[in-house]
Amino acid sequence: MRLSLYEGNDAIAWAAYQAGCRFFAGYPITPATSIYNNMLKILPPMGGTVLQTEDEIAAMGYCIGASMAGLKAMTATSGPGISLCSEQISFAIGSEIPLVIVDVQRLGPSTGSATKGADGDVQFIRWGNSGGLPVIVLAPVDVKDCFTLTMHAFNLAEVYRCPVFIASNKEIAQTRESINLESLERPDIIDRLMPPSGGPFLPFQSLPEKDVPGFLPIGGKVIVRQTSSTHGVNGYITTDPDEIATMIERMNRKIKTEIDRFSFAESLIEPGAETLILTYGVTARAARAVYRDLKTEGNPISLLILKTLWPVPENLIYKNAEKVKRVVVVEMNLGQYVREVERVLKDKKVVFLGQMDGRLISPNRIKEVALG
Amino acid sequence: MDSLLNKNRPPVFCPGCSHDNVLYSLDKTFQDMGLQGNQIAMVSDIGCSGLFDTFFNTHALHGLHGRALTYAGGLKLARPDLNVVVTMGDGGLGIGGAHLLSACRRNLDLTLLVLNNFNFGMTGGQFSATTPPEAMVGSGFLNRLERPIDVAQVAVAAGAPFVARSSAYQKDLPELIEKAIRYKGFSVVDIWGVCPGRYLKRNKLTPNMIDDALNKLKPLNGPVLQNMRTEYGQSYREHAADQKPISPPAGIDARFDPPKPGRQEVVILGAAGQRILTAGEVLGIAGLTAGLNMTQKNEYNITVLRGPSICELILSPEEIDYTGITKPAAVIVLASEGVLRRESLINQLDHNTVVIQVVGVDIPSTNARVISVNFKGKGIKKTDWALAALAFLSNMNHVLNSKMLDAAVTIRFKDKTLHAVKEIVAKATA
Ligand code: SF4
Numbered sequence: 001m002r003l004s005l006y007e008g009n010d011a012i013a014w015a016a017y018q019a020g021c022r023f024f025a026g027y028p029i030t031p032a033t034s035i036y037n038n039m040l041k042i043l044p045p046m047g048g049t050v051l052q053t054e055d056e057i058a059a060m061g062y063c064i065g066a067s068m069a070g071l072k073a074m075t076a077t078s079g080p081g082i083s084l085c086s087e088q089i090s091f092a093i094g095s096e097i098p099l100v101i102v103d104v105q106r107l108g109p110s111t112g113s114a115t116k117g118a119d120g121d122v123q124f125i126r127w128g129n130s131g132g133l134p135v136i137v138l139a140p141v142d143v144k145d146c147f148t149l150t151m152h153a154f155n156l157a158e159v160y161r162c163p164v165f166i167a168s169n170k171e172i173a174q175t176r177e178s179i180n181l182e183s184l185e186r187p188d189i190i191d192r193l194m195p196p197s198g199g200p201f202l203p204f205q206s207l208p209e210k211d212v213p214g215f216l217p218i219g220g221k222v223i224v225r226q227t228s229s230t231h232g233v234n235g236y237i238t239t240d241p242d243e244i245a246t247m248i249e250r251m252n253r254k255i256k257t258e259i260d261r262f263s264f265a266e267s268l269i270e271p272g273a274e275t276l277i278l279t280y281g282v283t284a285r286a287a288r289a290v291y292r293d294l295k296t297e298g299n300p301i302s303l304l305i306l307k308t309l310w311p312v313p314e315n316l317i318y319k320n321a322e323k324v325k326r327v328v329v330v331e332m333n334l335g336q337y338v339r340e341v342e343r344v345l346k347d348k349k350v351v352f353l354g355q356m357d358g359r360l361i362s363p364n365r366i367k368e369v370a371l372g
Numbered sequence: 373m374d375s376l377l378n379k380n381r382p383p384v385f386c387p388g389c390s391h392d393n394v395l396y397s398l399d400k401t402f403q404d405m406g407l408q409g410n411q412i413a414m415v416s417d418i419g420c421s422g423l424f425d426t427f428f429n430t431h432a433l434h435g436l437h438g439r440a441l442t443y444a445g446g447l448k449l450a451r452p453d454l455n456v457v458v459t460m461g462d463g464g465l466g467i468g469g470a471h472l473l474s475a476c477r478r479n480l481d482l483t484l485l486v487l488n489n490f491n492f493g494m495t496g497g498q499f500s501a502t503t504p505p506e507a508m509v510g511s512g513f514l515n516r517l518e519r520p521i522d523v524a525q526v527a528v529a530a531g532a533p534f535v536a537r538s539s540a541y542q543k544d545l546p547e548l549i550e551k552a553i554r555y556k557g558f559s560v561v562d563i564w565g566v567c568p569g570r571y572l573k574r575n576k577l578t579p580n581m582i583d584d585a586l587n588k589l590k591p592l593n594g595p596v597l598q599n600m601r602t603e604y605g606q607s608y609r610e611h612a613a614d615q616k617p618i619s620p621p622a623g624i625d626a627r628f629d630p631p632k633p634g635r636q637e638v639v640i641l642g643a644a645g646q647r648i649l650t651a652g653e654v655l656g657i658a659g660l661t662a663g664l665n666m667t668q669k670n671e672y673n674i675t676v677l678r679g680p681s682i683c684e685l686i687l688s689p690e691e692i693d694y695t696g697i698t699k700p701a702a703v704i705v706l707a708s709e710g711v712l713r714r715e716s717l718i719n720q721l722d723h724n725t726v727v728i729q730v731v732g733v734d735i736p737s738t739n740a741r742v743i744s745v746n747f748k749g750k751g752i753k754k755t756d757w758a759l760a761a762l763a764f765l766s767n768m769n770h771v772l773n774s775k776m777l778d779a780a781v782t783i784r785f786k787d788k789t790l791h792a793v794k795e796i797v798a799k800a801t802a
Pocket residue numbers: 384385386388389390391420489493494566567568569570571
C-alpha cells in the first residue's frame with residue numbers, strides 16, 4: 001500500500017489544476033489561505049495565473065473576467081469573504097459565468113473564530129445573492145471528497161454555466177490525512193460548450209435541446225457581450241416582461257430540473273432500521289462511527305451523507321428515508337439544513353442535533369440522539 | 373477604417389451631455405488606430421457612463437458598480453493582446469477606490485477613462501468623490517462637509533505610469549486617448565465634462581470654465597516618469613517562466629508492521645516554537661511506513677510565535693472516521709501553554725494512556741500512567757523535545773517503533789538536518 005498526506009485545501013488545489021483551472025485569484029483568509037498558497041506553487045510554472053487581489057470582491061471580479069475570456073477560474077475564501085462577494089456572486093449567477101467558489105467555513109457570526117470550524121454558511125451560500133436564483137453547492141466530508149468534488153465542481157460550472165460552491169470547513173481544510181491516490185475517483189473533464197456555427201452569435205441563446213447558452217470567449221474572433229443587467233438573448237438590457245420571464249425561468253430550470261444528475265451522496269441503508277441519520281460535511285465522519293458502532297451492537301441505524309446540498313436533492317432524500325420512522329439531522333450550526341429536510345419529509349419525525357462552539361460534534365452525542 | 377459605433381443603438385444621453393463628446397472621440401481613436409471590434413473589449417461601470425458598452429460593436433462587459441477594473445484585469449491577464457478600455461464615472465471611482473489604487477500599483481495594460489462630471493447623474497445628482505463643496509447637488513448640505521479628490525493626483529501617487537487630465541471638449545481628445553491605449557501599462561485619463569440632466573440644473577459649468585479650472589492645475593499629459601516600469605502581465609509571465617513545476621505530495625510505501633493493532637491516538641501539548649507540528653508530521657509519516665491511515669489536526673494561536681501549539685494525531689489500520697480525540701494512547705506534555713488548553717482531557721485519562729511529561733511542566737491530576745522525562749538533562753534543546761518524545765515512545769514500542777521512526781525522519785529530513793535529528797533520537801533513547 002502507498003499513502004500520501006494531504007490537507008483538504010491541498011486536495012482542492014490539486015484537483016482544480018487537474019480539472020483544468022488556469023486562473024486563481026484570492027485574498028488571504030484563514031482557514032482558506034493554503035488553497036491560495038498551493039495554487040501559487042502549482043499554476044505559474046504551468047502557464048496559469050495566480051493573483052493576490054486587494055479584497056475578495058476583486059478576487060471574484062478578476063475570476064469573472066478570466067472566465068469570460070475562456071479560462072476555468074476559482075477563488076477561495078471563508079464566510080467573511082463570501083459576504084463581500086455577494087454582488088459578484090449574483091452577477092455570475094444572472095449572467096451565467098462559470099466559476100468555482102470555495103467557502104472554507106469558520107465559526108461565525110462575523111469575523112468569528114478564524115481557526116475554528118463550522119457549517120454556518122449553508123443557507124447563506126444558497127441565499128446570499130440578490131434575486132435568489134438557484135446555485136449548486138457541494139459539501140466534502142474529507143480529503144478524498146475535496147479532490148473528487150472539486151473536479152465535479154468545475155465540470156458542473158462548465159456544463160450549467162454557473163458559479164459552483166464547495167462548502168468546506170476548517171476541520172476538513174486543515175486536517176492532514178492519508179489518502180491512497182490510486183483509489184481516488186477522478187471524473188472525466190468537461191468543458192463549456194460552444195454554440196453551433198452559422199447565424200449571428202447570441203450570447204444568451206440556449207443550445208439546441210438545452211437550457212444553457214453556448215459559450216464564446218470575450219477576446220475571440222466573434223464579438224461577445226456580457227452584462228449584469230437584465231438582458232435578452234442578445235445580451236442587451238431588456239424591459240420586456242415576457243423576455244425577462246423566459247430568461248429567469250430558464251436559469252431557474254437549468255439547475256433545478258437537473259439535480260438528479262448530480263445528487264452526490266453516500267447512503268448506508270440498513271434493512272429494518274427505524275432511524276436515519278442525515279448529515280453532511282465533517283460531521284459525517286462522527287456519524288459514520290456511530291453507524292458502525294450500532295451495527296456491531298446489533299442495533300443498526302441508516303445513514304445518509306449528502307455531498308450535494310443545493311439544489312436540495314429531494315428525490316434522493318425521499319428515497320433514502322422511505323423505510324424509516326425517524327430522521328435525525330446533525331449539523332455544525334443551530335439548524336439550517338434541517339429546514340430543508342423537514343420540508344421534504346413532511347410525514348416523518350425529524351429530530352435535530354446541532355452544535356456551534358467550534359468543536360466537532362462527537363459520536364457519543366450523535367449516538368444519544370440517534371437512540372432517542 | 374469604419375466607425376465602430378453600433379448603428380442600431382444610437383447614444384441616448386441627455387442633449388448636451390459631455391458623454392457624447394467622449395463617445396465620438398473614442399470612436400475616432402479606434403478608427404485612427406485601425407482597430408477591429410474584436411480587438412477591443414469595452415468594460416463599463418455603472419451610471420450613465422455604464423451605457424458605453426452598448427454603443428460600440430466591440431467585445432463588451434458591463435458589470436457592477438466600481439468593479440469594472442477587476443473584470444478588465446481578469447480579461448487582460450487571460451487575453452494579453454486584447455485592447456481593454458474601461459469607462460467609469462466619478463461614482464465608480466469613489467465606490468471602487470480600492471480597485472483604482474490597486475490597478476495603479478499593479479500596472480496591467482488597461483486604459484481607464486474617467487467620465488468625470490462631478491455628480492451622480494443617474495440617481496439624481498447626489499455628490500460624488502469629485503463634487504466641489506460649493507456645488508448645489510442632490511445631497512443637501514452634505515457635499516459641503518467633504519473634500520473632493522483629484523483622481524489624477526491620486527493615480528500618480530498610487531503608481532500609475534500614465535496619467536492625463538483633459539476636458540471632454542478638447543479637440544485632441546482622440547489623440548490623447550490613443551496615446552493612453554498605446555501606452556503599455558495602466559493609463560488613466562480623467563475627462564472633465566458636464567451633466568445637463570442634473571449638475572447644470574443648479575450649477576454653472578461651461579467648457580471654458582472647465583478649461584480655466586484645468587489650466588490652474590499642474591498639467592498631467594501622459595507618461596509619469598517616476599512610475600514607468602514593466603507592465604504587470606509581462607512581468608508576471610517572465611517571473612512565472614522561472615518557476616519550477618511542483619509535483620503533488622509523494623506517496624509513502626508501507627514496509628513495517630505497527631507495534632499494536634487498532635486505532636492509536638496521540639496528543640502533543642506544547643508551545644509555539646517547539647516544532648510540535650513537525651513532530652506530528654514525522655509521527656504521521658511513521659504511521660504511513662507501517663501502512664496505517666492517519667489524520668493530523670493542529671491548534672495554535674494566530675500570532676504564531678506565542679502561545680500554545682497542540683497536535684492531535686490518529687493512526688489506524690482502519691479508515692479513520694471521527695477525527696476527534698477519544699482515548700489517546702499517548703499524551704506528550706512539553707509546555708504549560710498546551711496543558712492549559714487540554715486540562716479536562718488530562719483529567720479524564722485512564723491507565724491505558726501513557727503520559728510523557730517533561731520535568732518541570734505541571735499537569736492536573738490524572739489516572740494515566742505518567743512517565744517523567746528529563747530531556748534537558750540529556751542535553752536536548754527545548755525546540756527538539758517533541759521529536760525526542762517520539763523517540764522515547766518508539767523506544768517503548770508504544771504507538772510506533774524505532775524502524776518506523778527512523779524511516780520517517782529519513783523521509784522528512786535531508787543532509788545536515790537529518791544528521792542532527794538522528795543525534796536527538798540517539799540522545800533521547802540513550
Ligand atoms: S444624467 Fe447627466 S450624465 Fe446622465 S445622460 Fe443626462 S446629462 Fe449625461
